[in-house]
Amino acid sequence: MTMRPPATVGMKLAEVDTPALILDLDAFEANLQRMARSVAGTPVRLRPHAKSHKCAEIAKRQMALGAVGVCCQKVSEAEAMVEAGIPNVLVSNQVAGRQKLDRLAALAKQAEWIGVCADDAGNVDAIDEAAGRAGVILPVLVEIDVGAGRCGVQPGEPAVALAKHIAAKPNLSFAGVQAYQGRAQHLRTLEERRAAIDTAIALTRKTVTALEAAGLDCPIIGGAGTGTHALEAASGIYNELQVGSYVFMDADYGRNLKADGKPVDEFRHSLFIYATIMSHPAPERAYVDAGLKAFSVDSGLPLVFDIEATLERASDEHGNLALAKPANRSLVGEKLRLIPGHCDPTVNLYDWIVCVRGGIVEDVWQVTARGALL
């Protein structure tokens, strides 16, 4: 059921079939290098999140620039990464259910290192049993709620209690603390993001201190996203950054502001949806062949990149363009790029990433873990 690729190597961009995911390789490589440089020479490691790109080719390039491994959110996503040659994966999420836990334990035999997070004692018991059935020792991190109000046990003593529960299990090892503040990533001003991460840092430090007092070392103290990574990196407590979106950026991250009130510009938009105008029934209105099955709308509609127009609405297979300059000649057949509203769920809609440099298709990469739900 893998769909045919929309492009072949050597093709001109204008020849790429649509809708297609286009990766600007120059921008992409600059983003990878910039993030790698940001931690070079420090004790902080990069463990980029593969949930954003789901692409083993990208994970390999992150590892080549120094990443210690990747994060995944799903066991099947981790399986896809390991099968494609990524040796070290943290499932930075809870995993519930015997089938998934048995597969996770099986994967630990195949990979160099597989870790998982937990926030529930019963779930820890189930992970231990699965590891026992497979004959492996599974590293487990305690997820703590550092202010996002989502998953995770409370920082401090509740985290210590769960860590002790893990450490006492025959088939588990306590591997540290998962301390991701997801809601902080898209707070618009630097002051808001700093305030949220200051809280996260304090709660994480309190927890790590309590764990150490209980004799429990934390090999991994992980968290951070593209919106706040510099804050966690400078914290003196986080030692792994789980950044994902920086490789692509998207319209939602593009709305974050720097200290000076201007939009963030540390990373460049490298990912685009390439679309064709298929209908142009009135001078001021046109319709592209990309809709709700070609981009996610949870964080707003995509931005139009190549022409002066606004994507005003989307239905399943239509994107409604309002043209800033009404055009009296038919634009049917013309192609343009859109900046995704939210990169992660958009990438998951595609089987292929078309890599372009200088207007020429240089490579076509599989979205290895596309649809990895389990």
Place this chain on the structure above:
Amino acid sequence: MTMRPPATVGMKLAEVDTPALILDLDAFEANLQRMARSVAGTPVRLRPHAKSHKCAEIAKRQMALGAVGVCCQKVSEAEAMVEAGIPNVLVSNQVAGRQKLDRLAALAKQAEWIGVCADDAGNVDAIDEAAGRAGVILPVLVEIDVGAGRCGVQPGEPAVALAKHIAAKPNLSFAGVQAYQGRAQHLRTLEERRAAIDTAIALTRKTVTALEAAGLDCPIIGGAGTGTHALEAASGIYNELQVGSYVFMDADYGRNLKADGKPVDEFRHSLFIYATIMSHPAPERAYVDAGLKAFSVDSGLPLVFDIEATLERASDEHGNLALAKPANRSLVGEKLRLIPGHCDPTVNLYDWIVCVRGGIVEDVWQVTARGALL
């Protein structure tokens, strides 16, 4: 890159891995039969829309109950259906671009009948050239704007002009009128839907009359969706219904009202997202393993079906449940069903549909055209 199925035949529902698409076969079959009965013995034909289910197994069951063929929105979707044995496909959409048009023409050699829509003279020229290259005659419908304000030429003389342009082409045949009123489908009251479809009917009749006056017969006069199908069926002018969502229904369609002001109940919810609670950090809050990659949110969040709870928010891999009854025991590992907010883009996220009857998995169907973007 096809992901492993979440279930095997004979498994109990509770054993199905998650997230998974679950089809209640009794409800599904009742929906198929009810729609088939609604046109039985009338001159109106069913041409259900495969963009909703993307599943050849479902298309075959629709054909077995009398459908003359299916609609698709994409050439690659039509290819998937034809390759799986569906002989008759109308691409009820504009197709722009030489690669797609060449593939459409090639498909016409393989299938019994392939049609396409157009609303632009230059696009008609391109379809004719592709048909000429392939040595086929392609049937083309003129899409008219019957009030939705999206694609389509204006009804009446503009439609006649484009139909004459098609009829004059050596490699095309004029095949009728595409007159779908998409915006009417989710108008909440029957009065609003009736007013919109009365307008659509009048504009369609005016166009067909003008076409006949010009000597142009309309083999297909197509449109209608699940929200309004009875109105088009009773119009005396539409002869094909392109209904899609009735096979599954969804939360958005469930908000439509009947004449008596109560929710529509003609078709049953047959499609569910099966999810597992993976985190339950506070008595009133729990998190399922299904988020933005497991359901679309363009028409609202899914509804919780099995327990008293509300899905309040979703991120990439998390669905946030607010529990009506706070639970002091851990619910981690418990499974529940969600009703999708919008079935079409939700189905497109899955490789498999798990068919269940009496609590047992009876079949597992491929989502044949999952990700068919081109």
